[in-house]
Amino acid sequence: MNVQSPPEALKPNDYASDQEVRWCPGCGDYAIVKAVQKALANMGADPKNTVFVSGIGCAARFPYYMATYGFHTIHGRAPAVATGVKLANPGLDVWVIGGDGDMLSIGGNHTLHVLRRNIDVQVLLFNNEIYGLTKGQYSPTSKVGTRSPSTPAGSVDSPVSACVFALGCNARFVARSVDTNLKVLPGLMQEAKENTGASFVEILQNCIVYNDGVYSSFTDKANIADGQVVCEHGKPLLYGKDKEKGLRMTPGKMELEVVTIGENGVTEADILLHDETNRPLALMLASMQPPNFPVAMGVIFRDPGLSYDAAVYEQIAEVTEKSPAIPINELMHKGKTWTVV
Amino acid sequence: MATQLKETDENGREILDSVVIRFAGDSGDGMQLTGTQFTQSTALMGNDLSTFPDFPAEIRAPVGTTYGVSAFQINFASHAIKTPGDAPDVLVAMNPAALKVHLKDLVPGGTLILNLGAFTGRNIEKAGYKESPLENDTLDSYRVIEIDISKMTLAAVDHIDVTQKEALRAKNLWTLGLMCWMYDRDRQPTIDWLNQRFGKLPLIAEANIAALNAGHAFGETAELPSEISTYVVPKAKVEPGIYRAVTGVETTCWGLLTGAQKAGLNIFFGSYPITPASPLLHSLSNLKAHGVVTFQAEDEISAVCSALGASFAGSLGITSSSGPGVALKSEALGLAVVTELPLIIVNFQRAGPSTGLPTKTEQSDLYQAVFGRNGDTPMPVIAASTASDCYDCAIEAVRLATKYMTPVMYLNEGFLANAAEPWKLPDTDDVEPFPVKFASETEGFHPYLRDEKTLARNWAIPGTEGLEHRIGGIEKDYDSGNISYDSDNHHKMTKVRAQKILGIADDIPEQEVVSGNNSGKMVVVGWGSTFGAIEQATRRCQEDGLDVSHIHIRYIWPLARNLGELLKGFDKILVPEMNNGQLVTLLRSEYLVPAESLAQITGQPFKVGDLEREIRSRMED
Ligand SMILES: Cc1ncc(C[n+]2csc(CCOP(=O)(O)OP(=O)(O)O)c2C)c(N)n1
Ligand code: SF4
Ligand SMILES: [Mg+2]
Numbered sequence: 001m002n003v004q005s006p007p008e009a010l011k012p013n014d015y016a017s018d019q020e021v022r023w024c025p026g027c028g029d030y031a032i033v034k035a036v037q038k039a040l041a042n043m044g045a046d047p048k049n050t051v052f053v054s055g056i057g058c059a060a061r062f063p064y065y066m067a068t069y070g071f072h073t074i075h076g077r078a079p080a081v082a083t084g085v086k087l088a089n090p091g092l093d094v095w096v097i098g099g100d101g102d103m104l105s106i107g108g109n110h111t112l113h114v115l116r117r118n119i120d121v122q123v124l125l126f127n128n129e130i131y132g133l134t135k136g137q138y139s140p141t142s143k144v145g146t147r148s149p150s151t152p153a154g155s156v157d158s159p160v161s162a163c164v165f166a167l168g169c170n171a172r173f174v175a176r177s178v179d180t181n182l183k184v185l186p187g188l189m190q191e192a193k194e195n196t197g198a199s200f201v202e203i204l205q206n207c208i209v210y211n212d213g214v215y216s217s218f219t220d221k222a223n224i225a226d227g228q229v230v231c232e233h234g235k236p237l238l239y240g241k242d243k244e245k246g247l248r249m250t251p252g253k254m255e256l257e258v259v260t261i262g263e264n265g266v267t268e269a270d271i272l273l274h275d276e277t278n279r280p281l282a283l284m285l286a287s288m289q290p291p292n293f294p295v296a297m298g299v300i301f302r303d304p305g306l307s308y309d310a311a312v313y314e315q316i317a318e319v320t321e322k323s324p325a326i327p328i329n330e331l332m333h334k335g336k337t338w339t340v341v
Numbered sequence: 342m343a344t345q346l347k348e349t350d351e352n353g354r355e356i357l358d359s360v361v362i363r364f365a366g367d368s369g370d371g372m373q374l375t376g377t378q379f380t381q382s383t384a385l386m387g388n389d390l391s392t393f394p395d396f397p398a399e400i401r402a403p404v405g406t407t408y409g410v411s412a413f414q415i416n417f418a419s420h421a422i423k424t425p426g427d428a429p430d431v432l433v434a435m436n437p438a439a440l441k442v443h444l445k446d447l448v449p450g451g452t453l454i455l456n457l458g459a460f461t462g463r464n465i466e467k468a469g470y471k472e473s474p475l476e477n478d479t480l481d482s483y484r485v486i487e488i489d490i491s492k493m494t495l496a497a498v499d500h501i502d503v504t505q506k507e508a509l510r511a512k513n514l515w516t517l518g519l520m521c522w523m524y525d526r527d528r529q530p531t532i533d534w535l536n537q538r539f540g541k542l543p544l545i546a547e548a549n550i551a552a553l554n555a556g557h558a559f560g561e562t563a564e565l566p567s568e569i570s571t572y573v574v575p576k577a578k579v580e581p582g583i584y585r586a587v588t589g590v591e592t593t594c595w596g597l598l599t600g601a602q603k604a605g606l607n608i609f610f611g612s613y614p615i616t617p618a619s620p621l622l623h624s625l626s627n628l629k630a631h632g633v634v635t636f637q638a639e640d641e642i643s644a645v646c647s648a649l650g651a652s653f654a655g656s657l658g659i660t661s662s663s664g665p666g667v668a669l670k671s672e673a674l675g676l677a678v679v680t681e682l683p684l685i686i687v688n689f690q691r692a693g694p695s696t697g698l699p700t701k702t703e704q705s706d707l708y709q710a711v712f713g714r715n716g717d718t719p720m721p722v723i724a725a726s727t728a729s730d731c732y733d734c735a736i737e738a739v740r741l742a743t744k745y746m747t748p749v750m751y752l753n754e755g756f757l758a759n760a761a762e763p764w765k766l767p768d769t770d771d772v773e774p775f776p777v778k779f780a781s782e783t784e785g786f787h788p789y790l791r792d793e794k795t796l797a798r799n800w801a802i803p804g805t806e807g808l809e810h811r812i813g814g815i816e817k818d819y820d821s822g823n824i825s826y827d828s829d830n831h832h833k834m835t836k837v838r839a840q841k842i843l844g845i846a847d848d849i850p851e852q853e854v855v856s857g858n859n860s861g862k863m864v865v866v867g868w869g870s871t872f873g874a875i876e877q878a879t880r881r882c883q884e885d886g887l888d889v890s891h892i893h894i895r896y897i898w899p900l901a902r903n904l905g906e907l908l909k910g911f912d913k914i915l916v917p918e919m920n921n922g923q924l925v926t927l928l929r930s931e932y933l934v935p936a937e938s939l940a941q942i943t944g945q946p947f948k949v950g951d952l953e954r955e956i957r958s959r960m961e962d
Contacts (some may be wrong), residue, residue, distance in 0.1 A: 072813025
């Protein structure tokens with residue numbers, strides 16, 4: 001008798017391919033791949049139905065290290081390729097991986113459209129504020145003044161915020177985290193996956209070779225408490241070692257300010273509660289920058305809606321019900337024909 | 342008129358062998374619609390026919406200008422014809438600008454029908470005439486029928502509650518009615534079409550039908566100049582079967598669908614609108630129930646990338662565009678070549694470079710198709726010759742793409758996309774199925790395992806247990822399918838990719854001559870839509886005893902395996918193309934033969950007469 005034993009639950013390592021990882025030692029990408037593997041294990045993801053699609057860059061090497069289906073495409077185009085994968089087989093779980101150059105520079109247009117269409121994929125943007133693979137030129141997310149081989153005197157153009165961009169594209173799930181935050185990252189991936197529609201996750205990633213420490217002012221252990229605020233729906237936007245600081249709307253103004261509980265008569269009741277369905281609030285939170293503000297982490301915005309792929313197949317079903325397929329021979333005979341004997 | 346029999350039928354209609362009519366007017370005058378409806382009736386009458394719509398790029402060019410003129414030419418006959426005709430026997434000019442642009446093409450003694458109502462001083466001036474062409478000798482050598490069509494139309498729809506503007510819009514149908522009377526065409530198909538088209542606007546339908554009938558009645562009752570008679574063009578003798586009038590877009594659409602069904606795949610079509618390729622997106626979008634997913638992408642790059650992603654996932658990815666859009670796709674085509682996924686790129690060529698002449702036809706993307714990518718990036722290229730052939734080529738593109746796991750460039754042309762011809766409806770059962778077998782065997786699997794004979798790699802799609810794998814643009818190891826930076830391996834893989842495509846030559850028909858001998862003094866070699874014109878021109882020369890043959894190439898890459906030998910049997914090789922000499926270069930480089938170019942880059946199809954003259958003169962060189 002052929003008794004099938006139930007498949008054993010896969011462990012994070014089972015999602016790792018046999019390929020040697022080729023990132024620089026100490027690169028933040030290592031932590032991210034671990035976090036994703038952990039998330040997949042936690043969710044019990046089926047490798048055969050999981051597809052990672054990436055563009056080009058250090059980040060985009062990602063699919064090679066996963067024991068799932070993977071497509072390493074061309075620079076900037078991963079969202080477009082992923083769109084085709086998902087539309088061809090909506091049953092697949094599709095992840096899009098790319099760097100800040102990949103997704104916001106050469107491929108910015110596709111990122112815009114995958115988000116606004118709300119295609120049911122997870123878009124993970126590894127933001128290291130630099131072009132890693134091409135040896136360290138500044139990127140569209142680099143701060144003004146970034147010195148790089150192509151900007152030896154410092155960059156002069158102002159950067160784009162990945163999350164603000166995503167919100168402007170009408171993304172319905174926008175989150176942010178840090179590469180090394182292994183406590184939070186797998187859970188966030190899971191939330192992204194569980195959201196139907198396009199889920200955008202910006203992962204602040206340290207490029208140890210070309211941009212080491214860009215985020216240390218708020219990601220170094222000592223700086224986390226005062227440098228980051230974690231957004232949780234319905235909870236007050238508090239941060240600081242003793243949760244003594246918080247965000248509130250400046251009275252009479254459409255703007256956020258940092259306040260300290262107990263100072264100037266501020267109480268916890270004054271602190272803004274996070275509403276993840278409020279896009280204007282999300283835009284303000286996503287825009288916050290150090291040193292005057294903490295950096296917003298977690299699910300900044302979530303307001304699920306019908307995904308494009310679901311809508312496409314709903315429409316196909318409707319149309320098919322109204323006028324089902326007929327043989328092509330009949331199709332070609334529809335319309336004005338004449339017979340020659 | 343081609344060959345006039347000067348006979349009459351029992352109704353006193355003069356019997357014509359063939360006739361070429363050109364409708365010309367302002368782009369707002371509805372000339373394309375008039376031509377299309379006249380074509381439909383003509384097809385239903387059983388004539389063979391060929392059409393040439395020629396319209397400006399501007400949607401609404403300023404009224405009355407020469408560059409706003411839109412024209413539609415139809416050639417119909419009681420025998421087989423292959424081109425829309427060199428020069429019109431009848432020109433319908435709805436305004437002075439149309440006359441100005443098209444009069445030079447009208448055959449001497451040809452019939453000219455003018456809408457007098459549009460010959461106002463202002464319009465005459467706008468058309469660039471110094472004085473009215475009606476009042477000097479400009480029209481002396483033609484048979485001119487002057488009718489105030491505008492006024493007649495207004496009178497005809499007077500009793501219907503439509504605005505003056507709407508009433509005047511019906512003047513193209515009045516004209517159509519008159520032409521239906523003159524050439525004995527049935528008005529019913531047009532009436533049916535109007536009722537359907539304006540189902541929600543019954544008054545508009547009524548006005549148009551009234552105008553159509555009035556134009557017809559005018560012919561029956563009016564005192565037209567005595568030399569204007571009515572004509573009949575008897576049915577063409579064609580193979581028995583069921584026919585319909587089709588354009589190359591329609592047949593391409595059905596061919597792709599037929600091919601996909603024969604392969605057992607669903608179509609994913611990613612496209613971005615561009616003239617003259619958009620109609621294929623429109624047509625396929627109507628086939629949702631047939632397992633066709635269409636996706637209007639944000640740009641050409643996304644269009645091809647989504648199609649490639651769909652192929653990766655197990656659909657038949659197809660994308661379509663015109664030259665500028667295909668240029669944008671080229672990086673992704675390289676990815677398709679290196680990942681060895683099936684993909685079809687339909688290029689409806691138009692006049693380039695850059696934006697060029699978007700609504701004019703050309704064959705100038707052959708280099709782009711065969712060579713236009715970075716790296717050694719070969720892919721099969723096939724080119725359709727007629728609207729009917731578009732169907733077969735589409736099926737063939739699907740067959741090659743799936744059997745050889747390769748992108749296939751399918752060259753179409755703006756001319757084929759828009760031109761209509763009668764088509765004997767095929768039976769899809771006559772096409773041998775070529776079902777795709779996805780990989781399922783896990784033992785020894787890797788993504789670049791190849792079929793020994795075709796060299797195609799196996800196609801394992803996501804969702805298949807145990808075949809999880811990664812592909813991408815980085816070179817892959819021949820033996821494992823993993824990334825490889827090894828130089829010898831790259832050499833080997835490049836050779837294998839090239840060999841796989843060249844091997845297709847053993848899977849396609851040997852090259853035959855269309856007409857003439859298999860060797861001799863001269864062969865005229867063509868490809869694409871020039872087929873009909875070249876065929877007619879060479880036949881005329883042959884009938885005159887000249888030793889000239891015609892070869893038509895459908896497989897641009899790889900070329901037929903016997904083509905080189907065949908060409909070497911001729912003293913002279915003449916290659917007419919609607920470009921500055923592209924196939925000719927390919928033939929010279931492949932076979933080291935002294936092929937000569939005959940280039941025409943006017944955005945217009947070749948005229949049979951011009952070709953014939955050129956063949957004769959080059960034979961004498
Ligand atoms: C069409 C094209 N242009 C340029 C490149 C070169 N290129 C490769 S990756 C890259 C930028 C990578 O930066 P990013 O996307 O931020 O990824 P990272 O390496 O930082 O992870 C560039 C410019 C390319 N591969 N293809
Ligand atoms: S260059 Fe930077 S981003 Fe790329 S692998 Fe090295 S550390 Fe990571
Ligand atoms: Mg980067």
